[in-house]
Amino acid sequence: xxxxxxxxxxxxxxxxxxxxxxxxxxxxxxxxxxxxxxxxxxxxxxxxxxxxxxxxxxxxxxxxxxxxxxxxxxxxxxxxxxxxxxxxxxxxxxxxxxxxxxxxxxxxxxxxxxxxxxxxxxxxxxxxxxxxxxxxxxxxxxxxxxxxxxxxxxxxxxxxxxxxxxxxxxxxxxxxxxxxxxxxxxxxxxxxxxxxxxxxxxxxxxxxxxxxxxxxxxxxxxxxxxxxxxxxxxxxxxxxxxxxxxxxxxxxxxxxxxxxxxxxxxxxxxxxxxxxxxxxxxxxxxxxxxxxxxxxxxxxxxxxxxxxxxxxxxxxxxxxxxxxxxxxxxxxxxxxxxxxxxxxxxxxxxxxxxxxxxxxxxxxxxxxxxxxxxxxxxxxxxxxxxxxxxxxxxx
Amino acid sequence: xxxxxxxxxxxxxxxxxxxxxxxxxxxxxxxxxxxxxxxxxxxxxxxxxxxxxxxxxxxxxxxxxxxxxxxxxxxxxxxxxxxxxxxxxxxxxxxxxxxxxxxxxxxxxxxxxxxxxxxxxxxxxxxxxxxxxxxxxxxxxxxxxxxxxxxxxxxxxxxxxxxxxxxxxxxxxxxxxxxxxxxxxxxxxxxxxxxxxxxxxxxxxxxxxxxxxxxxxxxxxxx
Numbered sequence: 001x002x003x004x005x006x007x008x009x010x011x012x013x014x015x016x017x018x019x020x021x022x023x024x025x026x027x028x029x030x031x032x033x034x035x036x037x038x039x040x041x042x043x044x045x046x047x048x049x050x051x052x053x054x055x056x057x058x059x060x061x062x063x064x065x066x067x068x069x070x071x072x073x074x075x076x077x078x079x080x081x082x083x084x085x086x087x088x089x090x091x092x093x094x095x096x097x098x099x100x101x102x103x104x105x106x107x108x109x110x111x112x113x114x115x116x117x118x119x120x121x122x123x124x125x126x127x128x129x130x131x132x133x134x135x136x137x138x139x140x141x142x143x144x145x146x147x148x149x150x151x152x153x154x155x156x157x158x159x160x161x162x163x164x165x166x167x168x169x170x171x172x173x174x175x176x177x178x179x180x181x182x183x184x185x186x187x188x189x190x191x192x193x194x195x196x197x198x199x200x201x202x203x204x205x206x207x208x209x210x211x212x213x214x215x216x217x218x219x220x221x222x223x224x225x226x227x228x229x230x231x232x233x234x235x236x237x238x239x240x241x242x243x244x245x246x247x248x249x250x251x252x253x254x255x256x257x258x259x260x261x262x263x264x265x266x267x268x269x270x271x272x273x274x275x276x277x278x279x280x281x282x283x284x285x286x287x288x289x290x291x292x293x294x295x296x297x298x299x300x301x302x303x304x305x306x307x308x309x310x311x312x313x314x315x316x317x318x319x320x321x322x323x324x325x326x327x328x329x330x331x332x333x334x335x336x337x338x339x340x341x342x343x344x345x346x347x348x349x350x351x352x353x354x355x356x357x358x359x360x361x362x363x364x365x366x367x368x369x370x371x372x373x374x375x376x377x378x379x380x381x382x383x384x385x386x387x388x389x390x391x392x393x394x395x
Numbered sequence: 396x397x398x399x400x401x402x403x404x405x406x407x408x409x410x411x412x413x414x415x416x417x418x419x420x421x422x423x424x425x426x427x428x429x430x431x432x433x434x435x436x437x438x439x440x441x442x443x444x445x446x447x448x449x450x451x452x453x454x455x456x457x458x459x460x461x462x463x464x465x466x467x468x469x470x471x472x473x474x475x476x477x478x479x480x481x482x483x484x485x486x487x488x489x490x491x492x493x494x495x496x497x498x499x500x501x502x503x504x505x506x507x508x509x510x511x512x513x514x515x516x517x518x519x520x521x522x523x524x525x526x527x528x529x530x531x532x533x534x535x536x537x538x539x540x541x542x543x544x545x546x547x548x549x550x551x552x553x554x555x556x557x558x559x560x561x562x563x564x565x566x567x568x569x570x571x572x573x574x575x576x577x578x579x580x581x582x583x584x585x586x587x588x589x590x591x592x593x594x595x596x597x598x599x600x601x602x603x604x605x606x607x608x609x610x611x612x613x614x615x616x617x618x
Contacts, residue, residue, distance in 0.1 A: 004508060006505070006506070006508040007508075008501075008504075008505040008508060008514075009505060009506070009508075012498075012505055015494065015498065019493040019494070288489075289491060291489075292489045292490075292491065293502070294450075294474060295448070295450055295477070295483060295485075295489065296477070296478070296483070296502055296503045296550065297474055297475070297477045297478025297479075297481075297503045297506070297554070298474060298478075298502075298503075298505070298506050299470075299471045299474040299475065299506065300470060300471055300474070301471070302474075302505075302506040387470065389450065389451045389452065390450045390451075391445045391450035391451035392451065394450075394485070394489060
């Protein structure tokens with residue numbers, strides 16, 4: 001019986017909130033906005049990190065690029081045979097790829113060449129190989145495109161084919177055979193896959209040359225050894241291991257996260273200003289009300305319970321609203337404005353979808369950063385007043 | 396029933412400025428007695444009421460009610476004592492202006508979390524007794540001074556306290572409303588409640604149902 005919830009106290013708390021309509025509305029508005037910002041930042045960061053981790057997992061173990069005068073040049077395809085002879089190397093493939101600038105939308109697409117007889121180095125490309133008949137792609141001069149590429153081309157009325165402009169100024173028509181399905185949006189969104197022959201024609205790359213060579217090592221522990229051996233044979237190359245790429249991707253991610261961190265700090269700072277303002281004292285009306293309640297027989301804990309209900313209702317309501325809006329903003333509307341900070345990998349502007357990551361930790365973190373702090377900021381000044389002599393407070 | 400023994404109450408305005416509100420006051424009020432404390436503003440009448448209601452503690456001396464030293468009660472026990480024993484009618488009513496009449500009257504019952512029917516029963520009883528039933532849903536700030544006072548009296552009686560305390564109850568009322576209040580007092584006295592009133596309103600002097608008039612002057616009781 002003693003533990004029965006006092007509905008009259010809850011009713012009084014709700015009335016207290018409704019009595020101060022404009023003040024309560026302002027608090028709910030600011031609280032919701034801050035919760036929304038914080039949660040959105042966390043949701044976007046989580047989604048991007050998930051994308052990044054998935055991307056890093058599919059990176060080639062070693063990439064060999066020819067360097068001349070500090071710049072990246074096409075490498076001789078013959079080098080593949082020599083690399084395959086190095087102990088520990090299980091596969092080596094000459095890649096033909098490049099960036100194609102799509103002037104209509106002002107974006108770059110990554111154009112990648114694959115051949116059906118090669119062992120593919122990416123799981124995602126394996127999916128293409130199983131889904132499409134590569135020989136048909138080759139014979140019909142077709143391509144498979146990422147979702148972002150498809151949308152961008154559709155916007156410019158290229159629905160069935162696209163005319164690539166070759167270096168000599170002539171056009172190369174390539175049919176759109178399908179849409180690329182890959183594990184990660186970040187990686188696949190701006191990608192166009194076609195046969196190596198077609199790519200060579202579009203970018204004017206000779207049969208004996210490739211953009212780079214990717215190397216697979218059976219035992220990942222042996223990667224540093226294989227890297228040093230390739231360097232010995234081809235001193236004019238830059239050799240990038242998957243570890244180097246991970247660091248590079250991580251740096252980009254950390255840089256972008258820094259912007260979000262700044263937003264996060266600003267949000268938190270604003271929140272604490274409100275909290276400081278609230279905890280610095282009660283208005284004379286609020287003090288008087290506590291004094292009256294004490295004078296008519298309310299105990300200190302009755303007053304504090306009522307204040308707890310009042311602050312919990314207002315802050316939890318605002319928290320729920322903020323989180324709800326954040327879910328809708330990030331996962332339904334795909335975080336317009338904020339997401340643009342992250343779009344831009346490889347100087348691309350093509351859109352990508354934030355994957356839905358349900359992270360209970362994030363929800364708890366935002367909850368503990370906001371609701372209990374607000375409750376404490378409400379209860380502490382009330383407690384200070386409630387423990388004074390009622391007579392003194394009323395006077 | 397109520398006993399003030401050697402009571403001194405000093406208010407400290409700042410480090411060098413102290414005001415002696417009560418100076419070695421001794422007073423006994425019997426059960427069912429109606430006592431009027433007379434005196435000018437600042438004489439110490441309200442301080443006596445505040446001590447009896449355990450709204451403040453004496454600097455020295457003891458306040459004993461029903462053989463219990465209420466001046467030594469910890470804060471939470473003092474609240475419970477007030478809730479169970481005291482009905483206080485404040486000079487400025489001390490109602491919560493944005494709440495309705497009904498909500499103001501039942502405020503002392505809220506922490507007790509009684510069954511809904513008990514609340515309704517108690518509310519109806521006092522609202523009817525003090526002629527405020529027709530305004531139960533009105534917001535207090537929209538009421539006249541006399542109506543607000545009736546709400547304050549109803550709230551003070553909702554717990555059916557043994558002791559009723561009124562501090563300058565007619566200070567904000569015209570003569571007609573003051574006379575109404577005196578009639579209400581007469582009815583409460585008939586219910587055998589112990590009533591202590593602090594006032595300097597001459598309307599309270601020489602009333603037939605008042606048991607004693609006590610003069611307070613400069614923090615002392617003048618016999």
